[in-house]
Amino acid sequence: MISLKAGLSWLIGLVLLAMLLINLTIQLMHAGPRVRAEAGSNLRLAREFVLTTIASIPSNANPAPALRQLYANLGRLRHVDITILERGEAPPAQWSQPERLLADNPPAWFVRLVDVPPPRVVIVPIRAHERDYGSVAIVSNPLDELEEIWSDMTWLASISLVVTLAIIVLVLLLVRYSLAPFEALQACLADLEARKSGIRIAPQGATEFRDISNALNSLAATLDRVRQENRDLVNELIEIQDSERKDIARDLHDEAGPCLFSIRAAAASLQEAVAQSPAEPERLRQISTIMDRAGEALQSLFRGLLGRLRPTGLSELGLEAALKNLFASWSLGHPEVDLRLSCPHDLSSLDETTALTAYRVVQESVTNVFRHANASWARVSAEFGCDMIGETGESETEDAPTLIIVVEDNGVGIAEEHRSGMGLLGMRERVQGLGGRMKVERGVAGGTRVIVSLPIRDEDEADRE
Template identity: 30%
Template sequence: MSLRLRLNLLIAALNLGFLAALTWMQVDSHRNSIHEEIAAAHRVTVQMLSTAAQTSRIYGSVPATMVNFLQGLGRIRANEIRFHSADGAIRYVSPPSTYKTGRSAPEWFENLMRPNLDATVIGLDGDGVTRIEIVPDASRAILDAWDSMSEIFMLGLGFFIVLHSALLLFLRRLLRPTEADVEKLVITTQELAENREVTRLIQDGIEEERKRLARELHDELGQSVTAIRLIATSLARSADATNLAQGAGKINEIAAGLYDCVHRIVRELRPAVLEQPDLATALNDLVQEWRSRHRDIELVLKLEGDLGDLGEALTLGVFRSVQEALTNVLKHAGADRIWLSVIRRDGSIEVCIEDDGSGQAKKLSGSGHGLVGMRERMMALGGRVSAGKRPEGGFRVKIELPLSGESR
């Protein structure tokens, strides 16, 4: 159920409750006043007719005098008077009220409001056959109450409808999202989608890295360990001292290679840069290691300014970006020379990785996550990345990063 509908229902229920309470109070107060009024009128009528009956005895024939008297009297408010003669017939009934003639309140309302008053009988002879019967008649008072309550009820209902319609309109306007809300919602949705994309890229990256490590472990460690085992098996069979010495030398050589390989993998997984946040040292190590592995490509390094106090996030961010850019050169460029420069300027760091390779000549191959990841990472640090073909040929990745207050 929507919030608007729930609010509407709640307000309607409160309104109807209020209307019901008001109606009940009206019913109660009208019922009490009708009872009071009819009882008083009945009492007065009974007293008057009792006195008249007693007085009429002085004038001889009581019935005839009384009928005359009653006919002269006509209607008495809120009472019906009937005269029962000695032969059992009703000789006289007081005329009906002329007030609001022809109309009466609905039966259920009359039943609800009618006061519980009995008729009074005044006997005119010894055996009580000749008698005046005075019946309380609340129908006019009840009709008055009905009319007045209907008016109030209709007024209340009208008020309820007007109030509720106004509230509906007001709530609709109040709960309608503003343009700013919609804009915010759109931005949030976009951000969510981007976040999902980044999460996917990160997952892909992790998977890619796992594959690479598995490949490296299989190719480098697997082969070396197999070689050691083969040599060890043949040594075990050989009794020749020269063979033994040669085998031991070989094992030593392979083991040294293994050590280098493990060392390299460990360094890639957790570079020295993390142990000691000094970008210059980390980049120098990286470049040295890179040069030793790729002797056919010249890697020119230029570091300017103090790169020792940049903080872990920034240091690692730049380090990983340089790693990715260098890997890209190997993967995509076919370059002879790479220029890597990291320069600290006033309040910013500028990183540039250029090569003299093919540029982005080939169709976009590969998984295409490296540059996206780099961009995300740098954006998170408040920086930006531009990457593309150089006018003079080759490829360039440029990163600009602002320095936060403490590292300025």
């Protein structure tokens, strides 16, 4: 691949060279007819002039001075050679040979290329007072016209060559100056590829380069923001993971530990009671009751831990049943908020990954309602349909079926210039990980509205993942 500067130089040079060749070819095509017409015209003019001069010689005068003046006048004509032959003298044979015209300027190859016609010899007898004074030989000589054509073409080629070189030099300088911002753009792209932060480039050069620089600066700012959000999200996830581990460790220590101690103590008491003879049924009944209560407490503890780690009944009963169980527990904990769930379609056909993402989206959205919205009611709908986010102008509407989740409330709503917290960032990461879209906006009548579109994947795609 050649560079842009070399390409432009070659292009301009070839165009100018082609124009030069076209001009030279046109002149060369017209050179032959031009030489023939000029030679014939001058030959006829010289003959007429000779005849007129001879006819004007007085009958009582000596023709010698008039003939000398005639020869002197005819010698000034172009494209013809004039000579006076003595009476009975024949013109030399070499006058009619084409080689007579060959010379160094123009070169012989150019004369042959133009196809110059052979010289023509016209003999005009000189008669006065009924006496024969010889004759005038007029020979056509197109070499003069051919020399002019050769000179014109040589000057045209020289001037065109100089102009071509000058234009190429100017183009190289202009291209070098115009493409100077490319180096800065290339360096900026290299820094972005190296994952450097705070990369900015000063707009310079032509308008196109300024637009590219502004777009590149916007891209760099977006990448910096995304990297920072990813770092904040990773740190938040690590903190949440550590907090969950601490909570699980505390629950296991505070609740599972005493239960296990009770079971071990009851087991030891059971061994002592069995070793006694006879055994006391009432004591055995008390020991079994203690062990049963400890086992039930452990089962309840493990059920709660599993529910926190994974939604209860999501894989067995489906998304709708899991959401209903979640809403039932929320209604007990937050009776001041009227929660309503709408699932007009059968959601049992969703794959596990999509169903879990939808569950987490609803869980986080409604949790934000409890924490920040100060709302009296919240509505959640989950149904199949087309992409609603595309209809609002964020992206093009797609005909592929999607799972549409809408969570809205009548709370205080979000600010015009709000910054997404870790919860919304986590939701967005989950949704985008499945190829979906998410939008958070103010409701028409106030409050907040969260719209999520998740693509419905076929079984083969879900199995591959």
